[in-house]
Amino acid sequence: MEMVGGIQIFDGEGYEIWSKKMKTLFLSLDLWDLVQHGYEEEGFEENSMIRLRECKIKDAKCLLIIQQGVSNSIFPVIMEAKKSKEAWDAITNKFYMQSLNLVEIDDNETATTRIDQIVSKSRTVYPDERCIFRIPYSLRNGNEKFYEPTVLAIGPYHRGKPRLDSMEEHKIRYLQELLKRTDEQSVDRYVKAVMPEIEKVRKYYVEHIDGVSSDELIQMMVLDGCFIIEFFRRFEMRQNKVKDDDPVVYSDILLLALRKDLLLLENQIPFFILEILFNTINMAHFRMKLKPMILVFFVKRFGNEGWTSKDHDKLFSKNVSHLMDFTHKIACFGFSESSPASSSSNTQNCFFVNSATKLEEANVTLKASLKTKSMFNITFSEGELQIPSFVVDDSSEVEIRNFLAFELCQQAALQRPFCDFAVFMDHLVMSSDDVVLLMRRGIINNNMIDVESVDTMFKRLTNSILVPDPYIYKDISIGLKKYCGRPWNRWSASLKQKYFNSPWAFISFLAASMLLGLTVTQTVFSIISYKVTN
Structure with a gap:
């Protein structure tokens, strides 16, 4: 490698040595963090435009140093880079694997030798201790x-x-x-x-x-x-x-x-x-x-x-x-200790719940559960579905998404309450009408701008979540499905919806019933009177 202006020129050989020297150079100029992490313009507020301009100037300086630190044959690798991080990552992605081979490998050496050498230089993984994760691409992309x-x-x-x-x-x-x-x-x-x-x-x-x-x-x-x-x-x-x-x-x-x-x-x-x-x-x-x-x-x-x-x-x-x-x-806390164990068989064919409005149409009573130790303690008994009251606001999606990612990244999670809760609520909330109904029942305390935001949030949360296995609300879902399938419950709910959904409807129904009763009574007395006369 040759030196130009105190900067070592990288020509494709000795990446590990070159990268360490370049890192030291950036550290001495207090620019390494910018090269390593980059910057995002949207992260600066309107009153921070001066800081953004200074950041752009520093980044341009870093990009210039990287450009000066590579030969003409390597320059095409970073030619399209607009920021220093893009250039640094482009070089790293192309030459890092080569740097793992610390010994020259002859053309005649076998693939086995190459792979063994790469493996021997790789860092040991400790799966039991790894618990601070990077968000998987399937969850992060676009979010x-x-x-x-x-x-x-x-x-x-x-x-x-x-x-x-x-x-x-x-x-x-x-x-x-x-x-x-x-x-x-x-x-x-x-x-x-x-x-x-x-x-x-x-x-x-x-x-x-x-x-x-x-x-x-x-x-x-x-x-x-x-x-x-x-x-x-x-x-x-x-x-x-x-x-x-x-x-x-x-x-x-x-x-x-x-x-x-x-x-x-x-x-x-x-x-x-x-x-x-x-x-x-x-x-x-x-x-x-x-x-x-x-x-x-x-x-x-x-x-x-x-x-x-x-x-x-x-x-x-x-x-x-x-x-x-x-x-x-x-x-x-208060859920894992009290929740029953769920069977992991046939989870893919599990009966998921209908939307909140359809459940009420099937005579299911929706009720907010206030005395519970956990937001996950959902119960269903004798036609009453109790769901703990919870708040939805502008922070909810950030918090729930990260809890979902935490549960999904763990290698041996026996239960995944946030994943199961998100799936359950996604089926329960199919439209803004369902959100309004759950708000009226006191289950959702909506602190967001509009009800459509809540509906959209639950849809987005489950985009990259597979059907849970085991699913902790499986028995509740099956119980709801059976209850909603009984004809009497549908007829009873239809009767309530048509004749008891408002005071005027009830009065009309009562008046019609009285009129029918009087008509029947009159008919009976007429028949009796006719028989007596004859």
């Missing part, structure tokens, strides 16, 4: 906005995106104030606590993060972990009316955005890191333990404020992989 953070990057997947820079300043401020509150001058204790676990951290991520050095990963874990802990502590103080001038916790708009970002599947760090950092900080500086403190933030959204202390103890005793996993356990 990126539901899976990417809007204000806060946690962990390595979305690190360095320009639109998330402002929250990085809050992370540093939180850490400074934490050190001040605990009378510490340095983060040395936190770094030493996290450092021995850093290889274990790598095993938690499904996507390889070998491009992140150990020092970078330690810094990431300490900054992100301390921010999360301090954020939950400050929110708990706000709930208890403790005065604090923090602009993050006291901004309702920012709180809403943070709640969504903290529940993104790709935006996680291992929970054991949070526990290590929490235990390293003196407990005297907290009013609550870690899991109860987190529960304060999420309980109104996913939990039940009527839980007993025994419920709390059972919830807190569960093993947790990351923050989203803990929130999933909060949402499912």
Whole structure:
């Protein structure tokens, strides 16, 4: 490789050495994050046009460096790239596999040798520990906005995106104030606590993060972990009316955005890191333990404020992989313990429910279940379908989509409540009329703009979900199908719909019945009178 202006020229040979040197160059210019993650223009607000312009200039500089770093024979690979990330990815995709062959391979060597060499250089996979997933393409394609953070990057997947820079300043401020509150001058204790676990951290991520050095990963874990802990502590103080001038916790708009970002599947760090950092900080500086403190933030959204202390103890005793996993356990708590086991046979032929309006036409009573520990506790008995009341708003689709992805990515999920619930509701809500009916019955509390948005949301949620197996609502679906198939229930519902759907219809029916009764009585008396006369 030749050198031009201090930049090594890549000619197709020695990709691994060239890429490491280029990465060091970009790091020295504080441009590596931009090359690695790129930027999206729609991520900048109207009042951030100056920052967007600066970002474009930096990206053009990165693209120029990459262009200068390849020979004329390699340049066609990146000729169409408009951004530095596109150019970098194009080179990586073409030459990365070749870089796995660290030894020259003669033309006469067999394919077996080539494959063995590639396998020997590949990273070992730890399937039992991998729990921080990348969203599968089938779910992500065209729906990126539901899976990417809007204000806060946690962990390595979305690190360095320009639109998330402002929250990085809050992370540093939180850490400074934490050190001040605990009378510490340095983060040395936190770094030493996290450092021995850093290889274990790598095993938690499904996507390889070998491009992140150990020092970078330690810094990431300490900054992100301390921010999360301090954020939950400050929110708990706000709930208890403790005065604090923090602009993050006291901004309702920012709180809403943070709640969504903290529940993104790709935006996680291992929970054991949070526990290590929490235990390293003196407990005297907290009013609550870690899991109860987190529960304060999420309980109104996913939990039940009527839980007993025994419920709390059972919830807190569960093993947790990351923050989203803990929130999933909060949402499912009280359901998995009480739900009956479902048979996995013939799930493909399972009787799915009719729409809400058709169920009422078949004399099924729809009722909101208020006294339940879980939103998934749907029951059907003696013609009454009880569904726990739940809120639908602008955050619902982001949250449900990420919970669906989490359940689908797990290798051995015994139950998938969010997947099953989404399928059940998709059949129950076939049109905006069904949404209106469920709203009238108190089952759906709609905080969205219009009812059609709710109908559309449930349709989109199940686009890439196969029929669940096992399906936890199978018995309910079969019971509803049998009930709706009975002729008497259809006739009874038709009678109610025609003659008892309004006071005037009822009065008309009553008047007609009285008139019919009087006519019959008159006829009977006429017959009797005729017989007596004769």
